Amino acid sequence: MGWVKDTVKSIQLRHTLTQIIQLGLIVTSALVIWKGLICITGSESPIVVVISGSMEPGFRRGDILFLHMSKDPIRAGDIVVYNLDGRDIPIVHRVIQVHERQDIDETYILTKGDNNPMDDRVMYNHGQKWLQQHHIMGRAVGFLPYVGYATIIMTDNPVLKYIIIGALGLLVLTMND
């Protein structure tokens, strides 16, 4: 009878191992997709969630944007995502002025949110009049509504984030497949 128990036990052990491997697969495949998107789009963060209402009614809080960093120069009207020096949060706004220099390879860009009354100079760092190429993280090429709302809720309530992550982890570990 002992070897029967051993067999059953080894089945359970295999089961646990399979679960761990599956959990690992989920995590790594998410990472592969993200890194793959970075390579394909050339943008360091290919998907961003809109967190302010400054582009309403085009983009609302919680919409997600797909960014692309092509070789094409930035032109007026493009919706760009830029990151100011020393700030953490990238901003999604529309380009309203472009000045491209003849002598040096530099472009001066001014942006504005569609829903803001003024251009973005007031938001730029002190004394900064223009955005330059290195501030730009990507250009918005497509969008999906609402999908990013979960991340906004989680950023607003960090406790909820840990609860959800914990619950999901528990679910994956206890689930039978």
Added chain:
Amino acid sequence: MDYINKALEGYSGGGCGCWGGGRGDGVGVTSEVEVGEEGVEGRVVVDEEDDMVSTGLEEVQNEGTIEYRVAEQWRRCNQRKMHSYGYRANALLTFALTILAVMCAMASLSDNLNSPSPTAHVQVTHINWFQKQPNGHDEVSVTMNISADLQSLFTWNTKQVFVFLAAEYETHQNSVNQISLWDGIIPSKDHAKFWIHTSNKYRFIDQGNNLRGKEFNLTMHWHVMPKTGKMFADKIVMPGYRLPEEYR
């Protein structure tokens, strides 16, 4: 023999829902019947309910063939998987999300079938003032008549059209200068044919003092924002505008 078959039938027919498919499972049934033929305390099975059937049979098996036990283990495992609420909810959710994603993709792709033919016309009616700022940059203020018909841009997947008018010119310093003078958000097709008389909404300031006598294009740009999917943009270039030779 018979009573065991009956017991099995009754059991699989009236048992709890999650065992519904048990009868068709070849391995389990045949080995149970074999046990019955040995006639060892088979009657226990009939009097017991639900789960006790299989546990009873397990007791009945003298040595308990390993095939039976392993098969039983797998059978239970699989059945729990196939019929649990979690599994069903998961399948339903996956299916719903797939359908939604396909519909979004189709809505976005359907925009390609639209071949719009918008028109725009702009007339500069007056130079309000034209001067050099203290910091050396030229600034001009103009009054314009803008008329456009952008109705053909709207499809069923269009949320809004963002339209703006930009002055575009080249200077010895800059190969490209684009300055947005006026913009507007068109929320629906009904508002897509418009005529307005306005002075420039945003300041028309050169990055230098190159505006005197400068020829420039006025370009009507539009960005179609879809309800979902890919954004479209295009423009109409209207050449042949010129600023005055002197400040005023």
